[in-house]
Amino acid sequence: MTAPARTARTRGSEELIRAEEPVLAHNYHPLPVVVARAEGAWVEDVEGRRYLDMLAGYSALNFGHRHPALTEAAHRQLDRLTLTSRAFHNDRLASFAERLATLTGTEMVLPMNTGAEAVESGIKVARKWAYDVKGVPADRATIVVAADNFHGRTTTIVSFSTDETARSGFGPFTPGFRVVPYNDLAAMEAAVDETTAAVLIEPIQGEAGVLIPDPGYLAGVRELTRRAGCLFVADEIQSGLGRTGRTLAVEHESVVPDVVLLGKALGGGIVPVSAVVGSREVLGVLRPGEHGSTFGGNPLAAAVGTAVVELLETGEFQRRATELGAVLREGLTALVGRGVVGFRARGLWAGVDVEPALGTGREISERLMREGVLVKDTHGSTIRLAPPLTVTGEELAGALGTLEKVLTS
Incomplete structure (x- = not known):
């Protein structure tokens, strides 16, 4: 019975x-x-x-909860294909990468899942570029970051946090980072030298209390990194994709970084989607096997991400x-x-x-x-x-x- x-x-x-x-x-x-x-x-x-x-x-959730265009894209893809891993190609990834690159004015896309993964990937790319292109001696690359930053919670990222709640009890910490005050170009210039692979900052510091730098700061960072021969990596995971009134917050100063880190809104509040976008000279340093993600660029994420880009393309x-x-x-x-x-x-x-x-x-x-x-x-x-x-x-x-x-x- x-x-x-x-x-x-x-x-x-x-x-x-x-x-x-x-x-x-x-x-x-x-x-x-x-x-x-x-x-x-x-x-x-x-x-x-x-x-x-x-x-x-x-x-x-920049587009609100359950935006109909995004849920429709997810439902359509759920009925077709959700995951192949990057062992194989899928029919949604190329379009997603093409349209995201066009939206952000970049050339290449490295798809990942979470914001912290995008930051970690950006750090790896910057270091690889420093060794292969800039000629920094092996294992000596440095990255300059800002105090009161929030880039994620992994052990490498909390290594350069100034928030003791995020750091305490999680050492030993990853070396290779120099912390300077936010919104202080003189301090940043003093920290940059021939070993500097990149300057990594948030155009607006969200977790710190939505701290907006002085006019000219982002342009100054761009000019400083150009003169010093290092990369400008902008973490737009919170500030990007429409939040500040522009597609990217750096656009308020007409600044074009070498690398931009995206996440959060890129998944439409449906699936975790992040990406590192930048020039072919920089992202082209990665070769097969040097980096990866089983779920990065999966068909469901690509379908939702493409629908997000379509919403932003309208302005x-x-x-x-x-x-x-x-x-x-x-x-x-x-x-x-x-x-x-x-x-x-x-x-x-x-x-x-x-x-x-x-x-x-x-x-x-x-x-x-x-x-x-x-x-x-x-x-x-x-x-x-x-x-x-x-x-x-x-x-x-x-x-x-x-x-x-x-x-x-």
Whole structure:
């Protein structure tokens, strides 16, 4: 006799959060909200409460949750082919690489999966280029990076982090990096020498609180690296693909790096997709067997990534980030002196410094959550705002109104 089918009992938010505690390693400290459904700029928890998502997965959801063009591309590909590994070619990869190279004004693409993999790949490429092209003696290549950076969590990447929470207990650290203050061209120039393979920086430091360098800094980095005969590697994993009102944040200074690192939004919030893009002279140093990824460039990722590029090719999302970014800046300006100490914003991306007496960034984020708006803290009393580029003006105004309520009530 067949046993009756069991109906799974629906667990509530508090129970699900408690259930995670004994079985999940503590690598994150999430806000106490359990998301079950989402569409556009809105998410819904297991009890049916709705929240406006003003974080967008740290820019991984630039096009909102379940954008129809992206989910359609994923569904189509799921019915055909998902993975071959790079042992074989697949029929989606060439088009993805061609269109991504055209969108970013580059020549070659190295497809990977996560942002950290893109950074690691960029480091390997820069070192290989230094030995094969620049002529740096073996194992002496150096890379200059900026303090307060956030490029990922692997052991090599945390080796040049200045965040002790990311570093402490994970040594010994990988050598070959020189850390200089961000937004300081003189310090960078002093650190560059004949062993320098590359300068690796974020055009805007996201995790540090959306720190925007002075006008001319990125152009200065480009000129310095050109004079020194080393590479300029721009980490656009958070800042790229429409977030700041341009396809790439470096475009605000008309700068063309040698290598650009992409991720997050490239997967459309559906699959992890990252890429290293750059000139043929640089990426052409890799030969078969020297680098790889089983899942990098898989057909599903290529299909979704191509659909993302198609959305960006229209320019619509870059325009939305610019236009709605003006609304964001106007709303935050009105809050300065009324709970906001200061802020930094470019496009639909802002770091907001809250008056410390009102609470930590975590506490402010929790209060906003209780009012139906999701944001995330960075350090101290700073929160970051990065809504999907699909957010409406009315939704954005509503979120700013909620922030005002939380800070002034």
